[in-house]
Amino acid sequence: xxxxxxxxxxxxxxxxxxxxxxxxxxxxxxxxxxxxxxxxxxxxxxxxxxxxxxxxxxxxxxxxxxxxxxxxxxxxxxxxxxxxxxxxxxxxxxxxxxxxxxxxxxxxxxxxxxxxxxxxxxxxxxxxxxxxxxxxxxxxxxxxxxxxxxxxxxxxxxxxxxxxxxxxxxxxxxxxxxxxxxxxxxxxxxxxxxxxxxxxxxxxxxxxxxxxxxxxxxxxxxxxxxxxxxxxxxxxxxxxxxxxxxxxxxxxxxxxxxxxxxxxxxxxxxxxxxxxxxxxxxxxxxxxxxxxxxxxxxxxxxxxxxxxxxxxxxxxxxxxxxxxxxxxxxxxxxxxxxxxxxxxxxxxxxxxxxxxxxxxxxxxxxxxxxxxxxxxxxxxxxxxxxxxxxxxxxxxxxxxxxxxxxxxxxxxxxxxx
Numbered sequence: 001x002x003x004x005x006x007x008x009x010x011x012x013x014x015x016x017x018x019x020x021x022x023x024x025x026x027x028x029x030x031x032x033x034x035x036x037x038x039x040x041x042x043x044x045x046x047x048x049x050x051x052x053x054x055x056x057x058x059x060x061x062x063x064x065x066x067x068x069x070x071x072x073x074x075x076x077x078x079x080x081x082x083x084x085x086x087x088x089x090x091x092x093x094x095x096x097x098x099x100x101x102x103x104x105x106x107x108x109x110x111x112x113x114x115x116x117x118x119x120x121x122x123x124x125x126x127x128x129x130x131x132x133x134x135x136x137x138x139x140x141x142x143x144x145x146x147x148x149x150x151x152x153x154x155x156x157x158x159x160x161x162x163x164x165x166x167x168x169x170x171x172x173x174x175x176x177x178x179x180x181x182x183x184x185x186x187x188x189x190x191x192x193x194x195x196x197x198x199x200x201x202x203x204x205x206x207x208x209x210x211x212x213x214x215x216x217x218x219x220x221x222x223x224x225x226x227x228x229x230x231x232x233x234x235x236x237x238x239x240x241x242x243x244x245x246x247x248x249x250x251x252x253x254x255x256x257x258x259x260x261x262x263x264x265x266x267x268x269x270x271x272x273x274x275x276x277x278x279x280x281x282x283x284x285x286x287x288x289x290x291x292x293x294x295x296x297x298x299x300x301x302x303x304x305x306x307x308x309x310x311x312x313x314x315x316x317x318x319x320x321x322x323x324x325x326x327x328x329x330x331x332x333x334x335x336x337x338x339x340x341x342x343x344x345x346x347x348x349x350x351x352x353x354x355x356x357x358x359x360x361x362x363x364x365x366x367x368x369x370x371x372x373x374x375x376x377x378x379x380x381x382x383x384x385x386x387x388x389x390x391x392x393x394x395x396x397x398x399x400x401x402x403x404x405x406x407x408x409x410x411x412x413x414x415x416x417x
Contacts, residue, residue, distance in 0.1 A: 020091070024069060027059045029092035031070075032085070043212050044073065045088070046080040071197040086205035087198065095202040111159065111283070112276035114178060115253040116150035120312065120354070123394055124156055126381050126412055130396075131308070133405050134350050135162035140308040144301045145169065146294040147312045151179055151287075158283040163308070169290040169297040174213075174249055176291040181246035182277075183284035190243045192274055198251065200269045206255050213248040298341070305348040312354040313338060332364075339365060342399075343372035350400050357395040357416070365397055366417070374399050378416035379406065 034055055035045055053063055063081075066072075070091060073082040111124070120127060134140040143163040145154045147170070154168035170176045181187040201209075255267050290297060294313070301307045314330040342351060357363045357378065369376035379402060381394040395416065406413040 020069060025092050027061065028070060028088060031055060032088050032092060043085050043208060045083045045085060046076055049079045049081060052081060086201060086209055089205045089208070090199045090201050093202055095200045110276045110279050111152055111155045112273055112280045113150045113152055113155065114250055119150045119152055121150070121152050123381055123383070124152070126383070127153060127156060128160060129405060129409065129412070130352070130402070131157055131160055131162055133402065134308045138350055138400060139306055140350055141306045142304065142308065143167070144297065144307060144309045146298050146309065148179070149175065149312065153310055153312070154287050155280060155283045158286045165288070166286055167288045167290060167297070169292055169294060171291065171293055173291065174245065176289065177242055178246040178249050179284070179289050180241035181243050182281055183287065183289060184241055187241045187243050188281050191246060192277065194243065194247050195270055195274060198270050201251065201255055209248050210252050213245070213252060302347040302349050307349040308352070309349050310352045310354070311338070315356060335364065339368040343368045343374070343376070346374040347399065351398065353397040355395055356393070369397055377401050380414040380416055382412055382414055
């Protein structure tokens with residue numbers, strides 16, 4: 001089916017849904033109760049057409065009208081119609097839609113990606129200055145991000161057009177799958193079409209999506225598989241992009257309190273993000289995505305003189321409010337192994353390591369780097385979204401100096417050593 005035809009059908013479907021009366025919502029709620037134990041696939045009801053028509057007779061509504069009201073997913077084999085259970089729940093009992101006087105602005109030309117614990121979105125201006133400095137002043141023409149997470153730094157590097165190659169590596173299969181969906185043209189269009197029909201989710205719909213993703217056998221198998229092979233070099237990458245899994249992850253990260261907790265009713269509807277996501281999708285064209293253990297990616301770039309390597313591993317437990325914040329955790333032993341690798345040689349590549357630092361006592365990173373054969377430096381980002389103590393402020397460790405950048409922007413960077 002042509003793209004403009006799909007868009008036209010979706011627009012008409014949403015218009016019909018926006019005109020729902022209280023009686024229509026009562027009917028949809030009764031529909032959910034009536035077919036609660038009917039045949040299901042994950043988060044879907046698949047019901048025979050004759051059963052639905054029999055139910056709708058008492059309300060005087062045709063099947064075609066009902067399908068437009070409920071954003072029916074389509075007809076399957078055996079004349080069964082598929083309906084998204086979270087969509088039905090959210091239409092029947094809609095969550096309040098938050099109205100804001102001013103539309104939220106995304107810094108650095110509206111880069112929009114999944115919300116992620118430890119994301120660098122709030123420091124995009126600082127990293128843009130650093131990227132420009134390393135590309136123009138230090139001759140870096142290639143960029144590598146070993147712990148991509150939300151991917152916002154790789155997207156920022158793509159937007160800046162300072163690097164001829166950009167590699168974003170993410171070990172978590174679920175997060176890597178999201179990036180693959182965002183990169184592919186066909187998968188992205190399918191992702192946006194699904195996002196368009198998602199209403200403002202209520203608590204029940206959010207909890208169903210969250211339980212379905214995190215408690216599914218596929219998710220547990222993928223994450224444990226990545227953990228099992230984290231020290232090996234033979235783990236296979238995810239082979240196919242799954243749009244539905246990417247959508248569930250996006251919705252969970254959007255609605256979750258502080259991106260990890262329970263449902264938050266203060267979020268804008270996800271359909272508000274479509275324009276920003278479309279702009280971000282274009283940035284993936286120049287990004288190479290990999291799904292490997294960070295060490296395999298890192299060792300390939302350390303000896304390249306024109307390479308800028310960004311390492312943003314999961315923060316140490318000491319500096320976290322939420323102790324279980326990542327799909328693939330990174331304990332103190334792994335942090336120590338990473339620092340030992342970085343500090344044992346003088347590498348030609350330019351390296352940035354991100355983290356927090358305790359101002360009252362010397363942290364593990366600084367202890368190792370001060371004894372390193374190479375000359376390492378530590379800088380603190382001065383800007384913060386909320387007032388916070390020094391040990392909760394962002395720091396970076398680099399094997400190149402940024403003194404001139406700190407002198408030029410004294411309100412953004414502070415030299416620690």
